[in-house]
Amino acid sequence: MARPTDPARRERVLARAADHVLAHGLAGLSLRPLAAALDTSPRMLLYDFGSKQELVSAILVEARRRGAARVAGELAPETAGPEERLRALWAWISAPERVPYVRLFFEVHADAVAHPENYPDLATLVTDWFGTLGATFRDVTEGPGDTVTPTVVMAFVRGLLLDLAVTGDRDRADRAVDRFAGLLRA
Amino acid sequence: MARPTDPARRERVLARAADHVLAHGLAGLSLRPLAAALDTSPRMLLYDFGSKQELVSAILVEARRRGAARVAGELAPETAGPEERLRALWAWISAPERVPYVRLFFEVHADAVAHPENYPDLATLVTDWFGTLGATFRDVTEGPGDTVTPTVVMAFVRGLLLDLAVTGDRDRADRAVDRFAGLLRA
DNA sequence: CAGTTTATGGTACGACTGTTTCACTAACCG
DNA sequence: CGGTTAGTGAAACAGTCGTACCATAAACTG
Numbered sequence: 269m270a271r272p273t274d275p276a277r278r279e280r281v282l283a284r285a286a287d288h289v290l291a292h293g294l295a296g297l298s299l300r301p302l303a304a305a306l307d308t309s310p311r312m313l314l315y316d317f318g319s320k321q322e323l324v325s326a327i328l329v330e331a332r333r334r335g336a337a338r339v340a341g342e343l344a345p346e347t348a349g350p351e352e353r354l355r356a357l358w359a360w361i362s363a364p365e366r367v368p369y370v371r372l373f374f375e376v377h378a379d380a381v382a383h384p385e386n387y388p389d390l391a392t393l394v395t396d397w398f399g400t401l402g403a404t405f406r407d408v409t410e411g412p413g414d415t416v417t418p419t420v421v422m423a424f425v426r427g428l429l430l431d432l433a434v435t436g437d438r439d440r441a442d443r444a445v446d447r448f449a450g451l452l453r454a
Numbered sequence: 455m456a457r458p459t460d461p462a463r464r465e466r467v468l469a470r471a472a473d474h475v476l477a478h479g480l481a482g483l484s485l486r487p488l489a490a491a492l493d494t495s496p497r498m499l500l501y502d503f504g505s506k507q508e509l510v511s512a513i514l515v516e517a518r519r520r521g522a523a524r525v526a527g528e529l530a531p532e533t534a535g536p537e538e539r540l541r542a543l544w545a546w547i548s549a550p551e552r553v554p555y556v557r558l559f560f561e562v563h564a565d566a567v568a569h570p571e572n573y574p575d576l577a578t579l580v581t582d583w584f585g586t587l588g589a590t591f592r593d594v595t596e597g598p599g600d601t602v603t604p605t606v607v608m609a610f611v612r613g614l615l616l617d618l619a620v621t622g623d624r625d626r627a628d629r630a631v632d633r634f635a636g637l638l639r640a
Numbered sequence: 641c642a643g644t645t646t647a648t649g650g651t652a653c654g655a656c657t658g659t660t661t662c663a664c665t666a667a668c669c670g
Numbered sequence: 671c672g673g674t675t676a677g678t679g680a681a682a683c684a685g686t687c688g689t690a691c692c693a694t695a696a697a698c699t700g
Binding site: 293294295370371374375377378379380381382383390391394395415416417419420422423424425426427428429430431433434435436437440441443444446447448451452454 | 479480561564566567569576577602605608609610614616620621622623627629632633637640
C-alpha cells in the first residue's frame with residue numbers, strides 16, 4: 269500500500285461545482301470553463317467523476333440534497349391551518365435565496381420533458397415532494413391515500429413560480445397566493 | 455433585373471424547421487443535422503435566415519403563431535360557466551396533439567429563466583395569455599383590470615402541465631382538475 | 641445573345657467539445 | 671532506500687459547432 273486516497277477532495281470539488289451550476293445553469297456547462305472556475309483541470313474532473321455525465325448527475329444529487337436538507341427543518345409548523353401553511357410554503361420557495369434552485373429545477377425538468385431517456389427516475393422526483401406535502405396538507409385531504417390535494421397545491425405553486433421567475437412580478441404573484449389561499453379556505 | 459426572389463421557399467423551409475424543432479426540441483439543435491433532415495444545407499439556412507440565432511427566433515415565432523391560431527378558434531364557448539371553461543382549457547392544452555408545443559414552451563421558458571438576456575420580450579409572452587384568458591374567465595373576475603384570476607388559473611394549469619409532462623400520470627392530473635374546478639365554483 | 645441577380649454546392653477556418661494518452665510528481669508502507 | 675499508488679499537468683485526438691469564402695448553376699431582363 270501507499271498514499272491513501274483522499275475522498276474529501278472529490279467532495280470539495282463537487283460542492284464548488286454545484287455552486288457553479290446553481291449560479292450559471294446546466295445548459296452551457298462544459299468541462300474546461302468549469303475546471304477553470306474551480307481552479308482545477310478537466311483532467312481532474314474526469315479523474316474524480318469518470319465522465320461529464322456522471323459529474324452532472326453528482327451535481328444534481330448534491331443540489332437536491334441541499335434543498336431537501338432545508339425543506340425538512342424550515343417548513344410546516346404543524347399547528348397552523350392549511351392557508352397559513354400554503355403561505356409559509358410560498359414564502360419559503362419563492363424567497364430570493366431559492367432562485368438558483370428554482371432555476372435549476374425548471375432547467376432539469378424542461379430537459380427531462382424533451383429527453384426523458386436521460387432521466388430514468390425523474391417521475392419519482394416530482395412525486396416525492398408529495399410525501400412531505402401530503403403530510404403538510406393532510407387535513408385538507410380526503411383520506412390518507414389522497415394524492416390529489418398535494419397535486420393541486422404543488423401544481424399551483426410550481427406554475428406560479430415559473431410565472432414569477434419569468435416575469436419577476438412578485439406583486440401579482442403574491443396576490444395570486446392570497447386568492448388561492450381564499451379558495452382553499454372556502 | 456433578373457431572376458425574381460422566391461419568398462415562399464424560405465417559408466417552406468421555416469415550416470419544416472418548426473416541425474423538426476417541435477419534434478426534437480431546441481436544446482441540441484445544430485445546423486448540419488437540421489439541414490440534413492430538411493433536405494437542404496447549412497449554407498442555405500444561413501442564406502435564408504442570416505444566422506442560427508435568427509433562425510431559432512423565426513422558428514419560435516412560427517411555433518407561437520401556430521398555437522395562437524388554434525387557441526382562438528377552438529376554445530372558450532362563451533356560454534358555459536367558469537368551471538366548464540377550465541375543463542375545456544385543460545382538455546385542449548393537455549391533449550396529446552399539444553405535447554410538442556408544451557415541451558417547447560417549457561424548454562424555452564427554462565432557458566429564459568437561466569439566460570434572460572437572450573429573451574428580451576419573454577415576460578410579455580407569459581402575460582399576454584391573460585388577454586385571452588382574462589376574457590375567458592371574465593365572470594370570476596373582480597373588475598376589468600383584474601389580473602389575479604387569470605394568474606391563478608394559468609399557474610395551476612401550467613404547473614399541472616409540467617407534472618403531467620414529467621410523470622405521465624393523466625389520471626391524477628385529471629382528478630386534480632376536478633378538485634380545482636370545485637374550488638373555483640365554491 | 642450578354643448581363644444581372646438569386647440560389648446553391650463545396651470547402652475550409654477557427655473555436656470548442658468530451659475524452660485519452662503519456663509523463664511525471666507526491667505521499668505513503670515496509 | 672525501493673516500491674506502490676494517488677494525484678496532476680500538458681498535449682493530442684477525433685469530432686462538432688457556427689460561419690465565411692469562392693465558385694457556379696439557374697432564372698430572369700434587355
